[in-house]
Amino acid sequence: MADDEQTFWVPLRFRDVDAFGHVYHAEFLTLLDEARTRWLRDVLRLERPSDHVLARVELDYVSSIVAADDAVCADVRLERVGTSSLTLAETMRVRDGRVVSRGRVVIVLRDVERGVSRPLTDDERARAVALLAGDPG
Template sequence: MTTHIIDVPLRWRDLDTNGHVYHGTYLTLLDEARSTWLRSGLALAGADSHLIARLEIDYVSELTVDAGTVAVECAIERLGTTSLRTAETMRTPDGTVVARSHAVVVFWDRETRRSAPPSAEDRARLEAALADQQAQPPVER
């Protein structure tokens, strides 16, 4: 699977006083989707041994609890030695893009407390997913 779409529910507590999903909550929604994608979509054995080194987000349109859920599409933009850069698009059920983000995910060795390359098995999964993505026609983001 090259990209993965994860549906994340919206909660009443996600709202600000204007009835919009609070801007900081977008980061939580993206993190939930990204973590699910690494664990389930890519099936990485070391999916829970990572940290975020950089996060960029563009807020495109408003999001209210009326949407019920958001779908987050996750894809690999670039694979490095100890990290990967992702591209993520968050949409409402009607397809409206509400945010676009990029994250640098660093693989982490819990014992040494330093960045580390993914296992050979995980690297092979990441390389295969990236190759599959590159073989597909571009998708409008």
């Protein structure tokens, strides 16, 4: 894990695993979404971390996840801060350190009541810029 990454463990659930004992490929996105939402809440400290949409997702599947892995670790790193968007690099691995996916997402913060994007607040922007500068503060 790089110094500017934050790590979140997410347990595997019964529903994540298919009949062959593997985590279905679409569940990789669900596991990453859980870690990302925790990053938005715990690191960026958004008041309503679920108030965002994904504008872009790219994901490289590197290795399978199996039921015996029991949990995944998502390393989340902020790459870019826009007016209303954030670009995050995400690497997911299992307990033995094996990388299972690498990807990048662009999220757009939303004003849920109005149904439109919203700019980062001054506090959110300050925290994001500090993260880019290497201060997880």
